Amino acid sequence: MGDVRNRWTAPFGWVARVFRIPGEERRSLVQTTKAAAAAVIAWVVATSVLKLPQPFLAPYAAVFLVQATVYRSLRGWAQQVGAVSVGVLLAAGVGHIVPSVTVALGMVVFGGLLIGSWRGFGDSGVWVGVTGMLLISYGSATEPVLLADRLLETALGAAIGAVVNAVVLPPLHGERLRAATSRLASAIADVLDETAALVRGGEPPEAADAVQDRMRDVRSLVAEAEDAIGWTREGRFLNLRGRREAPEAPLENLVSLWPPLAQLIDAVSEAARSEQPFQHPGEHARGVVGDLLEALAEVARSGDPDRLDRCRELVGEIDHLLVTPTDEVSTSIGLGAMALPARRLVQRLHAD
Template identity: 40%
Template structure:
């Protein structure tokens, strides 16, 4: 069914007003919008400065490669990346200039030269030395041959072009380093706090439902699994944000003026732990779904979870949620420099009790096999891995029947 004229008008109005809303958000508070505006302004300044400097120093009539190189490096998201990519960018554009020179000297024809530089440039661009910027070898050579024509075969002009690139790269790196260099620690902290809080909410929801129903409801369990999978991916993206925050401080002159601790010390351990816990929560929800589906089939008696296990395991989930909330409120809680008990210490103590209770219900302890035992074991294992990742310690296990085997 085609959208109504009113719907089309509303969509068109949103598209027209979107730039104004974007600028309003950028002016109102810090965030991605303001960072985008700042980087765009810096790129514009770098382009103009590179053009003027190339004209004054090199006396080049049309020094378009200088602002091109400057803008390319300014739009990099971190100072370190702009410095690192400066060498690759110089290599990419220099290779394009030399390729245009060689193709023009060999062919003497603009059309044949265009075909040759695109073919060879795209193949050369696959070399590892150029990284992800390899296709720009062909693009640079294509622009030079198409714009200059036979003049692209002048060795003197080629040397001037190479000098333009060097000027533009220097301007781009200096502007990105000295003019409001980007720092992404705030974004990383917000991303990590968000996913950690949502993981805690999920665990509390699972615990409350298990207490209320004394079993795993299939409809809720599938929703938990869906949320856990989404949070697993979100936790990995938060860890990537922390990596960006760490990189944004490398070679950044603002680092000494930042009053907050380095994300390497504060955020990285928390992000690593949250990613691992999110994976274990995903496994836990998978086990809950298995329990719910087993309960729905009703093929055997006593297919559900043991009520005694449900109560202690729900308490354990609450303790894990409490540990995650502590990390959300203070990511430095997992820092090696933190002089206190790590989050999850209460869960570690309860984990030992859960192991002891589970050991008493193992098939070898009573001689009776319950269908729900395997699900309980999967739940315990997933929760234990989460506790270990939070505390760095394993719970004490109770041997069964004096055999020395672990209880879970």
């Protein structure tokens, strides 16, 4: 019953989130509304102002140019107009040479899709073949006036879509950046806490496998964070609202923690699984490393750099243990393997 109720209430929850939080749902609603408005404007201009006959390409192009970022809209306009122009020229050439519509259709689709695969056309490459196909099938490939109309319709619709996207609430992706920052910070903090328990020796060796599984989750979140940074940067480019966006530096700093974090987890896991005592630090040294990892987890969760003072103190204590010839650590290579990535974690968090 619970699953059925959730399916029925999901649309209402989606609408509630549109008004409650500035997230993905609200951006989708805004972009959908803009695409519909761009299509209507393109149709009105093409039919009532320019008096073009059957200007179906104008609203069609307008819808596809309301992209996820302003940059993609402007780039898409150039690519789409270029692709349609090539498709028109291809249809005109084949239509004049080949009398059979069936043969000409096959040649235009084949040649158009082949030409459209050039990466310079991007996602608009398919328009080369589609435009040629439409012109051949409608029998207008040999009529210069109709060919010019198709070009004008496409350029008009694409331009209207790009302008609407750039001027009316141009899309930004700050909420994606904030969500990725929160998820990654929480995941890193959880891994550090679990690793602290593992390094102290309070967990069975099998717990190292669980930490490694958690690290794979962190790696996935790092990839998501890199994607969010890319979308945010692209969304800010040529965007009238771009300066209002939160900086991506905090998330970049969290992403930079991945290499030393992975090295630290590998060192701790190897020491936890080892049956050779000289590879594992003594109890006091493990306690210091555990304290450091827990302090780093607090910094990752809070984002407060002032808490790094305690981390730096613990790093200094680990350095002292490494250079002090005591029975506990003089033969331990495990502490040295943990110390270097732990130091790098402190340094990179401090760089924020």
